Amino acid sequence: xxxxxxxxxxxxxxxxxxxxxxxxxxxxxxxxxxxxxxxxxxxxxxxxxxxxxxxxxxxxxxxxxxxxxxxxxxxxxxxxxxxxxxxxxxxxxxxxxxxxxxxxxxxxxxxxxxxxxxxxxxxxxxxxxxxxxxxxxxxxxxxxxxxxxxxxxxxxxxxxxxxxxxxxxxxxxxxxxxxxxxxxxxxxxxxxxxxxxxxxxxxxxxxxxxxxxxxxxxxxxxxxxxxxxxxxxxxxxxxxxxxxxx
Amino acid sequence: xxxxxxxxxxxxxxxxxxxxxxxxxxxxxxxxxxxxxxxxxxxxxxxxxxxxxxxxxxxxxxxxxxxxxxxxxxxxxxxxxxxxxxxxxxxxxxxxxxxxxxxxxxxxxxxxxxxxxxxxxxxxxxxxxxxxxxxxxxxxxxxxxxxxxxxxxxxxxxxxxxxxxxxxxxxxxxxxxxxxxxxxxxxxxxxxxxxxxxxxxxxxxxxxxxxxxxxxxxxxxxxxxxxxxxxxxxxxxxxxxxxxxxxxxxxxxxxxxxxxxxxxxxxxxxxxxxxxxxxxxxxxxxxxxxxxxxxxxxxxxxxxxxxxxxxxxxxxxxxxxxxxx
Numbered sequence: 001x002x003x004x005x006x007x008x009x010x011x012x013x014x015x016x017x018x019x020x021x022x023x024x025x026x027x028x029x030x031x032x033x034x035x036x037x038x039x040x041x042x043x044x045x046x047x048x049x050x051x052x053x054x055x056x057x058x059x060x061x062x063x064x065x066x067x068x069x070x071x072x073x074x075x076x077x078x079x080x081x082x083x084x085x086x087x088x089x090x091x092x093x094x095x096x097x098x099x100x101x102x103x104x105x106x107x108x109x110x111x112x113x114x115x116x117x118x119x120x121x122x123x124x125x126x127x128x129x130x131x132x133x134x135x136x137x138x139x140x141x142x143x144x145x146x147x148x149x150x151x152x153x154x155x156x157x158x159x160x161x162x163x164x165x166x167x168x169x170x171x172x173x174x175x176x177x178x179x180x181x182x183x184x185x186x187x188x189x190x191x192x193x194x195x196x197x198x199x200x201x202x203x204x205x206x207x208x209x210x211x212x213x214x215x216x217x218x219x220x221x222x223x224x225x226x227x228x229x230x231x232x233x234x235x236x237x238x239x240x241x242x243x244x245x246x
Numbered sequence: 247x248x249x250x251x252x253x254x255x256x257x258x259x260x261x262x263x264x265x266x267x268x269x270x271x272x273x274x275x276x277x278x279x280x281x282x283x284x285x286x287x288x289x290x291x292x293x294x295x296x297x298x299x300x301x302x303x304x305x306x307x308x309x310x311x312x313x314x315x316x317x318x319x320x321x322x323x324x325x326x327x328x329x330x331x332x333x334x335x336x337x338x339x340x341x342x343x344x345x346x347x348x349x350x351x352x353x354x355x356x357x358x359x360x361x362x363x364x365x366x367x368x369x370x371x372x373x374x375x376x377x378x379x380x381x382x383x384x385x386x387x388x389x390x391x392x393x394x395x396x397x398x399x400x401x402x403x404x405x406x407x408x409x410x411x412x413x414x415x416x417x418x419x420x421x422x423x424x425x426x427x428x429x430x431x432x433x434x435x436x437x438x439x440x441x442x443x444x445x446x447x448x449x450x451x452x453x454x455x456x457x458x459x460x461x462x463x464x465x466x467x468x469x470x471x472x473x474x475x476x477x478x479x480x481x482x483x484x485x486x487x488x489x490x491x492x493x494x495x496x497x498x499x500x501x502x503x504x505x506x507x508x509x510x511x512x513x514x515x516x517x518x519x520x521x522x523x524x525x526x527x528x529x530x531x532x533x534x535x536x537x538x539x540x541x542x543x544x545x546x547x548x549x550x551x552x553x554x555x556x557x558x559x560x561x562x563x564x565x566x567x568x569x570x571x
Contacts, residue, residue, distance in 0.1 A: 050457050076459040088454035090447050101447045104440050105459030112440070155458060 003028040003191050004080075004159055009048060009058030011215075018044045019055065020215040026159070031185055031192040033206035033223070035199070037235060040212040042195040043085060046161050049193075050075050050082055062159070076105045081157035085164045085195075087144045091137040095147050098136055099123055102151035122154045126180075141168040153184075159191045160184065166198045174198055178205045203227060211235070251519065258526065266412045271533045272526055277418035279525020280425030284480040285495075285502035286509065286517035287429060288473035293511055295449045295469035298372045302342065302379035304499030306474050307481035308492060309383045310335040312391050314482055315398060315490055324401060328482060332475050339474025340467045346375040387492040398485035421483045428479055429518050432472070436514075445469060497544060504551040510561025520562065524550065 002025035011019040019041050026032045034042050047053045049060060051072040060067045062078055070078065081102070090098050099119040107115045123129045126146045131139070136147055145165060152160060162181070166174045178201050184190045196202045202209060203223040211219040211226060213235040219226050226232055262269035285303060292300045300306075310331050317327035350371045402420035406413040436442040447455040448465035456462050481495065488494055505524045509516025527550070528543050554561060 052453065052457075072456040073459055073461050075457060082457060084454065088451045090450040090454070092450065093443075093446060097443060097446075101443055101455070101460065102458045104444065107440075151458060 002026050003063060004049065004193070005059075005061050006045070006049070007059045007061070009045075009055045009060065011044065011048060011053060011055045017215050019048065022058075022212065022215070022217055024210055024217070024220075026191060026193050027208075028158075028191050029185065029189065030207045031181060031194060031205050033202040033209040034193060034195045034212065035197075035202055035209060036212035036218075039214070041215040042212060043163055044215075045212070046082060046163055046193075046195065049161065050080065076155050076157070079156075079158035080161065081105075081152035081155045081159075082161035083145070083148045083152050083163055083165060085167065087141065087148050089136045089144050089147050089151070092135060094133050094135055095128055095139070095150075096120070096123065096132040098147050099150045099154045102154035105155035119154050122150045125153065126150045142173060145169070153188075157190065159193065162192060162194045162196070164196055165194070166196055166201055174201055177201065181205050254523070266410075267533070268530075269412045270414065271529050273414050273422070274418050275526035275529030276522055277421040277525070278484075278529065279505075279522035280422050281480045281484045281498065281521070282501045282505045282524055283518040283521025284425050284428060284476050284483075285498060286505035286521045287432070287514055288476040288480070289502060289506045290509075290511060290514050290517040291469050291473040291476070293506075294514075295445070295466050296343075296372070297369050298346075298376065300376045300473070301373065301499075302376040302383060303473065303477050304495030304502070305380045305383035305387075306335070306338060306342070307477035307498075308495040309387055310338065310474070310478035311398065311481035311485050311490060311494075312387050314478075315396060315485075316391070318399065324399060328401070331482065332478055335474040335478035336471040339471040342376075342379060342474070343467050343470040345379075346372045349375050384492045391492075393492055396490040398490045400486035401482075404486075417486065424479060424483055428476060432476075433514070441465075441468070500544065501547055504547045507551050507561055508554050510563040513561065513563035516561055516563030
């Protein structure tokens with residue numbers, strides 16, 4: 001029984017079936033990669049888990065409890081935090097304020113100075129301590145990704161949903177990110193669900209990989225198994241699975 | 247921009263030291279400017295939270311001022327009525343948002359039932375609802391309290407105090423104090439409190455805010471409530487000067503729009519500075535430029551608005567919003 005499980009989830013937008021009978025298990029303490037060509041339904045799956053979309057059919061459970069009656073603002077209280085593909089930081093706030101909003105999600109009865117210390121420590125962890133007082137607007141895309149990651153981490157989640165964390169990063173930064181995601185799992189005991197186009201990154205850090213295409217699961221297995229799977233290779237146009245991000 | 251403002255301030259101070267009349271008119275201008283600024287700030291709050299221009303802001307202020315008058319008629323003291331009115335204004339602001347959103351919901355539901363497909367238009371629909379509220383509140387006030395002009399007591403004594411040879415009205419100084427005080431309180435709230443931070447988050451990126459645990463709808467309602475309170479303060483401060491009547495805030499609201507645009511419709515600080523600047527400029531023009539009579543004040547304000555829109559459409563403090571598509 002996984003920490004997160006989606007069972008036979010179906011979601012339609014008008015005539016388009018965005019998710020078709022998708023079942024997905026994420027075991028505690030694992031890093032699970034969710035991959036697939038553009039439009040496969042990866043971000044849609046994230047939006048279903050975080051309750052921005054309501055599935056037409058199926059069940060989404062976290063820690064044994066159904067999420068389908070939970071409003072989006074309570075998702076984080078259950079221990080699920082996410083980042084966004086096109087970074088959704090609060091532009092006119094400082095970097096620290098952005099992280100504070102996240103830290104407040106898990107700060108019931110915690111005095112404000114402790115929350116602040118926690119936010120500062122999280123910034124230290126992602127290496128942005130020096131930029132704490134800078135407004136988020138105007139910072140480079142890669143830095144904003146880290147601000148968003150810090151905001152998610154500050155809410156002290158059990159499950160972290162990362163939507164293309166490597167987008168806009170250079171080769172070295174992608175390498176570094178891979179190590180960082182593993183550290184989060186090992187040191188903070190986080191479970192990670194990762195949507196990513198950088199196949200090398202996904203294959204290196206994931207314990208398990210789930211492949212979607214046109215809203216359907218076409219494969220699920222260890223990175224090695226998935227890379228050999230003929231349907232997966234075909235879905236990526238028969239081309240090399242190491243194709244760079246679109 | 248900061249330099250320009252500093253220069254303007256220095257000019258005002260020097261002028262005030264040189265001429266007593268100039269000093270008096272500057273302070274009086276700051277007092278009316280403070281009221282424009284409060285109301286402009288209310289507009290900015292709502293605009294930032296929900297992207298709605300609340301046309302009923304002035305009438306909400308007028309209506310709450312009537313409520314204060316009624317409370318005083320029932321024998322409640324000035325400050326008791328003041329506090330009660332602010333509470334009622336807050337509830338009214340929240341209720342107005344709920345009403346507007348409810349109206350949009352009913353419309354969408356009806357259209358869906360009739361099988362009519364239509365795309366969004368939520369914001370425009372709410373704006374139209376606020377115009378409806380403007381007419382409704384003005385009519386209701388005239389119906390309940392009669393359209394007759396009533397006098398309204400001032401919180402502050404009307405006698406002047408003299409500093410050197412200059413006579414300042416205590417009422418003007420009090421109005422400036424209350425307007426600036428409420429702005430400072432609001433600023434502290436937004437800058438240093440947990441709820442203030444959550445409100446900013448909800449206004450900036452509602453989806454992301456929701457997923458970091460912010461109750462976005464509650465925050466928006468809070469924003470409308472606070473805006474209504476600011477408007478009520480403006481109404482209570484101006485009523486002794488312009489008297490209580492259903493149309494009392496009509497022109498004040500236009501000045502407030504001008505102030506908000508002058509400062510940049512997204513900038514709270516801009517709204518306040520815009521209000522103060524507008525108040526002072528109009529008062530000094532009225533005093534020293536003889537063809538600007540009181541009938542010409544409004545056209546002058548609108549002229550300033552037009553010039554700002556032509557030269558710097560984002561306002562003095564606004565930023566150009568660049569969105570990746």
